[in-house]
Amino acid sequence: MDLAYLRAHPAHLPTFLTHQRIRETPVSGGSICAASRLTLDDGHSVFAKTWPEGAAQPVPAGFFTTEAAGLRWLRDADAVAVPEVLVALPELLAVDWIEPGEPTPAAAERFGRELAVLHRSGASAFGADWPGFVGALDQDNTPDPGPWSTWFAQRRLLPYLRRSVDVGALTATETVLVERVIDTVGEYGGDEPPARIHGDLWPGNVVWGLDGRAWLVDPAAHGGHRETDLAQLALFGGAPHLDRILAAYREAWPLADGWRERVPLHQLHLLLVHTAAFGATWREAVGRCAREVIDGAPDRATVEQ
Helix, strand or coil, X not given: XXXXXXXXXXXXXXXXXXXXXXXXEEECCCCCCXXXXXXXXXXXXXXXXXXCCCCXXXXXXXXXXXXXXXXXXXXXXXXXXXXXXXXXXCCEEEEECCCECCCCHHHHHHHHHHHHHHHHCCCCCEECCCCEEECCEEEXXXXXXXXXHHHHHHHHHHHHHHHHHHCCCCCXXXXXXXXXXXXXXXXXXXXXXXXXXXCCXXXXXXXXXXXXXXXXXXXXXXXXXXXXXXXXXXXXXXXXXXXXXXXXXXXXXXXXXXHHHHHHHHHXXXXXXXXXXXXXXXXXXXXXXXXXXXXXXXXXXXCCC
């Protein structure tokens, strides 16, 4: 099987893997999926991921095809580097392999400019035309005209607050704080038309390539707020050269007044996803983030290194 054959017959890939007709090397696939590097007969490499064998639950319906739709939508903007989807089946996703490199200041600045172009390409509504997932959790992508603040509170904060409470991940203290953010979300400003965003842009979903570009992977792509992607880049230690990324982005497309104060508001979504999915380990982070939203005093050191 070479690349031309794979493109023409994507449904054959599972058969070739089952019969060991393709060289397969396990690689890191994140915390959810099993992943491997496939080497085709023509020497071309492919990144493939599947739902782990023996997982507690079966692969959610539409999990891989939803990711493929998001990748294609982001790639259609012809802005940030996004790998080509080669195979999208209910049980498997395969994309072009990205040869890893090192993050450099030049690559970071290029990424910032390209991310601005991606966001400017826009979306027809908040949400998307495909079902949503963030990690392994479903996410409501029902298209919505907005305004953004109301949509974000009802579709990105409230559902994961409820799930977090249901699994016992949050106490009454954190719950009340997040509820206050939801109730007052319109007071923080920043409403904009929908941008074309990655939607789960924590630093682990940016692959720094040997070609000197930053590549977007594992999206929860939808029409959302551009500040969400930028705020998520500052989570979990922050992306390399984040200051260069933000400076280049703002040069290409200036951000609205108050964007720094809104950083924790945009980060709160992913932190609630973590309490909903992984439990009380992330409780303190949710409470701290909600307080920063209310107080209007984010930890700017993590944003403007």
